[in-house]
Every structure is written in structure tokens, then in C-alpha cells.
Amino acid sequence: MTHLNTGGTEVGATAPALSEPRTAASAPYASEPRVVAARAEMVARLEEAGDLHPGPVRDALLALPRETLMPHAYVRRSAPDEPPRWELLDWSRSDHREELLVLLHSGDGVSIQHEGEPILGRVPDVRSGGAMTAMSSSMGMTANLLQRLDLRRGQRVLDIGTGAGVTAAVACFICGHGGVVTLDIDRHVSEAARARLMALGYQPAVVTGDGLAGWPGPTPYDRIFVSFAVPRIPPALVAQLAPGGRALMTLGTSSPSWPGLAVITRTPTGVVEAGLVAVEFGHRGGAGFDRLFLSAAFRNRITSSEGGRTRRSRLEPPTDTDRGMWLALDHLRPGLVRDFSAEDLTIGAPRCGSWVRARRVGYRRWEVTTIGPRDMWAEIHDVAARWRAAGSPHTYRLEIGDDGVQRVASRCGALSWALTDASHTGTGATGELDPLLEKGDSHAC
Structure with missing residues (x-):
């Protein structure tokens, strides 16, 4: 979700713990065979992919009626390179229900808000232009992170970036909602999540405010979960972490291509320990996070090799699974974006117009085409x-220093970099920025 500096307001209250979502009157379709089957099939796919394992998170996802949390969702009706045109699907409409059932249980991210609009009481219609400003993240990433969070009964949980309320619902199912707080910057998102969580029988504290400041509710929290990317660790969240607690958040730059997962713990004696794990998928940055994109025109220039210089190289590029290297590259040589939809290794620097494409042409032989002031191959x-x-x-x-300084370093200290408040944008002349993240340009969710 997004984040800005605003005052916080509470729009919900705590209630006695309830471990099972209510599915009778409030979710009349939840027990229909096709709906139950769709949930089971989604869970089975997550298990087959290795993103979900037997345990409380799996139990929660099997029991959670997603159509109650997301009775409306957007689908894009325009091609990726066309101006965006979105249609809002409505679960209450029989002609929308089948498509929405598939969308909600596909495992993909689900867009639920367009341009900061009110969510409750919307009329299904087509929206043109603009951007999606709230969503439910892809289930593979969400399930994996929730398992890493290690939720347990009775824990106090701070869920930052409420979105559709999936994480809050899972936390309520596992922990009991008496200690769960879910926070979002957008009051429309908070209001909708509160109403829909209540329809499931859950009543966590649903609050509106700046996620970077945390929330002074039942602190300290045993678990903190942030569902948007941050350029550095918010000190307020570290301060609100209980002894024995754990916090998870995506840490990244302006590039969406190579995220890192920050895992922060506080020992029983109060010592803060943290690590940064190179991961394939991460949350997108919120409002104010300067994200870089490769426009369709930029990608077309790369494909046509317009103005490029081609040479042969015996240097083998790192593999996609060398994620620790790509994470370091993202921070040490900022401003790069990978085109994961391209057949060959293709990376652009949209701020200055530089790009590189490397194509294998034989054993340890690569054809490397570059253009621009940056030699990205080097x-x-x-x-x-x-x-x-x-x-x-x-x-x-x-x-994470007490003086505010934050650094990332290899265990031996041979490779390190500092984290700053601003996301990196790279150097050079002004480049091209897409108004929307286009499918295939990124591994961010």
C-alpha cells in the first residue's frame, strides 16, 4: 500500500478473539461447491509451487472467503501498450461472478482501488487512465511472507498497508483479533476493510495513518508486517517491536527489478538484529517512492538495436538465481531496470537512456549491444x-545504528553500502517514465 505523512485516526476497535471466519449470512456464497473448490485449487497450486506448506497459514487461506474481502475488483480491458482502461467487476452481478471468481483465486495480485476513490458504494463501470492505488498482493508472495512471519495464537500484530485485508484476516484467524492492528494511509481503504472484516466476524483495530510511524496501540508488537517497499528501515517500527518479535518488509530502490526482504528481530534481551535477503519478488513502493519504468518506446528501441554498438564478449553474465549480486548491483549502480519479458538479458537506465542487451551466440560467447553514457556491461x-x-x-x-545510520554488508564486510531516505534514481539526463508499471517489466507485486 501507499504511505504519506498524515495524522492517524482509528476506525475500528478490538473484540474478543474469534478463530474461524463467519461464512453463513455474511458470506452467502462461501460454502458453494465451486467457491470452495476455487479456494482449494488456489491453495493446491501454492503448495505445488513451494510457496505454502501445511500449517496455520494454509488453514487460514482454505477458510478465507476472498469474495467477501474483495467483492469488487478491476480487470484491465486494454492492451499493455495502450492507454489503460479498467472495468470494475461486481460479485453481486451474476454476469461478473464467474470472471471475478477466477480472478480472485488465480493467485495474481488483485486491484481494488482506482485513483484513491471511495471503495464502499461504488457502481461497476469502466475507468480510463489513471492508476490502481490499492491492491491485494500476489498470493504466492503473501503466503511465503506470512509463513516467515511465524504467526502464533495470542500475538500482538501490526499489519501496515491494509489493502484488501487478506493479511489482517489471516492474522485474526491465527492470533485472535484482540491484538491485531491493521493500518492504511487511505481512509477509504480502511473503511472498506473494516466493513468486510466485520462481515467475516473479525474486529481488529482498523486505523488510518502513516505506516512509517507505526501505531501506538497495543505496543510493543510481536509481529510487524509491511506490505509496501521502503528505501530504509523506519526507526519507529523498530522501536515498536517487542522482545522476541519479528518484522518483515521489502527494502528496495527506485528500480522494481531486484528487491530485498528485510528481516528484523529483537532478542529476548532487547538487542535488534537484522538481515537483508535477496528475493525474487517484493512489494511495490508506496506514494512518494520514485519508481523507474521501461516505456514501450524504450523497449522497442532496444529490440531494434537503434543506435546501439555491438561487440563480442567471453564474459559470462551472472545468472538470474545469483540474486545477491543483482541486489548489490541495484544499490551500488542505481537506476537500472530489467526487462524480464525479453528473451535475452536486457537492462535499461531510463533516466539517461542507456541500455544493454546480451545474447548468447555460442559456448562462452556473448553478443553484447549497448548504447548511452553508461557501460552497464562493465x-x-x-x-x-x-x-x-x-x-x-x-x-x-x-x-541499524542508534545514530540513524543504516548499512548493508556481507558477513566479511567486503561488500557494503549505505541506505538513504530517498530512493535512488540514477544519474544522467532525464529519461522516460511510464505512468504505470507494465506487465513483464518487473518482478515487483
Whole structure:
């Protein structure tokens, strides 16, 4: 979800714990065989992909009527390179229900708000232009993170970035909602989530405010979950973490291509320990996070090699699974965006117009085409050499100093960088920025 600096208001209250969602009058379709089957099939796919394992998170997802939390959702009716046109599907309409059933249980992210609009009481219609401003993240990433969070009965949980309320519902199912707080910057999102969680029989504290400041409710919290990317760890959230507690959040730059997962714990004696794990998928940045994109025109120039310089190289580029290297590249050589839809290794720097494309043409032979002031092929191999010299780390130490300084470092300290408040934008002349993240440009959700 998004985040801005605003005052906070509470729109919900706590109530006695309730472990099972109510599904009779409030969710009349939840027990229909096709709805139950859709949930079971989604869970089975998550298990097959390795994103979900037997345990309380699996039990929660099997029991959760997603159509109650997301009775309205948007589908894009325009092609990726066309101006966006969105249609709002409504579960109460029989002609929408089948498509919405598939969408909600596909495992993909689900868009629920357009341009900050009120969510309750909307009329299904087509929206043109603009952007989606609230969503439910992809279920594979969500399930994996919720399992890493290790939710347990009776814990106090702060869920930041309420979205559709899926994380809050799972926390209520597992922990009991008496200690669950879910916070969002948008009051429309908070109001809708509160109403829909109540329809399931859950009454966590649903509040509106700045997620970076946390919430002074039943602190300290045993678990803190942030569902938008941050450029550095918010000190307020560290301060609100209980001894024995754990916090998870995506840490990234302006590039959506190579996220890191920050795992912060506080020992029983009160010592804060943290690590940064290179991951394939991460949450998108919220409002104010300067995100970079590769426009359709930019990608077309790369495809046509317009103005590019081509040479042969025997240097082998790092593999996609060398995520620790790509994470380091993102921070040490900022401003790069990977086109994951391209057949060949393709990376652009939209701020200055530089790009590189590397194509295998034989054993240890690569055809490398570049353009622009940045030699990204050299940048990649420079960071890769430093990464290998540091032991090819996949996980880094995350140092959070009392003086506000935050640094990421390999265990031996040979590879490190500082975190700043501003997301990186790279250097060079002004480049092209897409108003929307286009499918295939990113591994962010």
C-alpha cells in the first residue's frame, strides 16, 4: 500500500478473539461447491509451487472467503501498450461472478482501488487512465511472507498497508483479533476493510495513518508486517517491536527489478538484529517512492538495436538465481531496470537512456549491444567480481545504528553500502517514465 505523512485516526476497535471466519449470512456464497473448490485449487497450486506448506497459514487461506474481502475488483480491458482502461467487476452481478471468481483465486495480485476513490458504494463501470492505488498482493508472495512471519495464537500484530485485508484476516484467524492492528494511509481503504472484516466476524483495530510511524496501540508488537517497499528501515517500527518479535518488509530502490526482504528481530534481551535477503519478488513502493519504468518506446528501441554498438564478449553474465549480486548491483549502480519479458538479458537506465542487451551466440560467447553514457556491461561485471570476492552472499547483514545510520554488508564486510531516505534514481539526463508499471517489466507485486 501507499504511505504519506498524515495524522492517524482509528476506525475500528478490538473484540474478543474469534478463530474461524463467519461464512453463513455474511458470506452467502462461501460454502458453494465451486467457491470452495476455487479456494482449494488456489491453495493446491501454492503448495505445488513451494510457496505454502501445511500449517496455520494454509488453514487460514482454505477458510478465507476472498469474495467477501474483495467483492469488487478491476480487470484491465486494454492492451499493455495502450492507454489503460479498467472495468470494475461486481460479485453481486451474476454476469461478473464467474470472471471475478477466477480472478480472485488465480493467485495474481488483485486491484481494488482506482485513483484513491471511495471503495464502499461504488457502481461497476469502466475507468480510463489513471492508476490502481490499492491492491491485494500476489498470493504466492503473501503466503511465503506470512509463513516467515511465524504467526502464533495470542500475538500482538501490526499489519501496515491494509489493502484488501487478506493479511489482517489471516492474522485474526491465527492470533485472535484482540491484538491485531491493521493500518492504511487511505481512509477509504480502511473503511472498506473494516466493513468486510466485520462481515467475516473479525474486529481488529482498523486505523488510518502513516505506516512509517507505526501505531501506538497495543505496543510493543510481536509481529510487524509491511506490505509496501521502503528505501530504509523506519526507526519507529523498530522501536515498536517487542522482545522476541519479528518484522518483515521489502527494502528496495527506485528500480522494481531486484528487491530485498528485510528481516528484523529483537532478542529476548532487547538487542535488534537484522538481515537483508535477496528475493525474487517484493512489494511495490508506496506514494512518494520514485519508481523507474521501461516505456514501450524504450523497449522497442532496444529490440531494434537503434543506435546501439555491438561487440563480442567471453564474459559470462551472472545468472538470474545469483540474486545477491543483482541486489548489490541495484544499490551500488542505481537506476537500472530489467526487462524480464525479453528473451535475452536486457537492462535499461531510463533516466539517461542507456541500455544493454546480451545474447548468447555460442559456448562462452556473448553478443553484447549497448548504447548511452553508461557501460552497464562493465558495471555488471565489476559488481559481480566484488560479490564473488565477498563469498557470493545471498543474505547480507543489515546494520541499524542508534545514530540513524543504516548499512548493508556481507558477513566479511567486503561488500557494503549505505541506505538513504530517498530512493535512488540514477544519474544522467532525464529519461522516460511510464505512468504505470507494465506487465513483464518487473518482478515487483
